[in-house]
Amino acid sequence: MPVHNQQLHILLVEDDEVDIRNVERAFKKNNISNPLHIARNGLEALNMLKGSNGVEKLDPTPKVILLDLNMPKMGGLEFLQTIRKDPDLKTTSVFVMTTSDEESDKFAAYNLNVAGYILKPLSFERFVKAVSILNHYWTLCEQL
Known part of the structure; x- marks a missing residue:
């Protein structure tokens, strides 16, 4: 009997409602059924990952994070620096999804x-294609 493979959870850290809806629509178009959790800034994402400041910890911890760089309270690069210092995270x-084409942001990420x-x-069509490629990546990761 095959062992049930628990689905890979994904955390989207994004403050723009339109971009959140686009990710959800792209998941639907690609038939991606992985649970998608949404945090609207880096601080909210950290609270969800650690179960701090009265926020319930995500269980299981997401294995993939889709991260915007330009957000209020705690931006993407600061969030990345924080989780890279955390032994559990x-x-x-982490995949950065951003409008920033700045070389310094790419280098830092x-x-x-x-x-x-x-x-x-x-274009939404190109975005759907990008999400499809991501799905192939994390499906591979899921099987490792």
């Missing part, structure tokens, strides 16, 4: 060991 796969840096495309 430092190996989490890759120095913090991101799995990928995705510029938010202008």
Whole structure:
């Protein structure tokens, strides 16, 4: 009898409602049924990952994080620096999804060991394709 493989949980850290809806729509279009948790800034995401400040800890801990860089309270790079210092979170796969094409942001993100840096495309079709590629990646990871 096959062992039931628990689904990979994904955390989206994004403050823009339109981008959140686009990710949800792209998941639906790609038939991605992985549980998607949403945090609207880095601080909220940390509270969800650690179960701090009265926020219930996500269980299981998401193995993949989709991260925007430009957010209020705690931006993406600061969030990345924080989780890379945390023994329980430092190996989490993080994909940056941002409108920032700044070389300094890309350099900083890759120095913090991101799995990928995705510029938010202008067209929804290209975004759906990007999410499809991500899905292939984490489906592979799930089986390891």
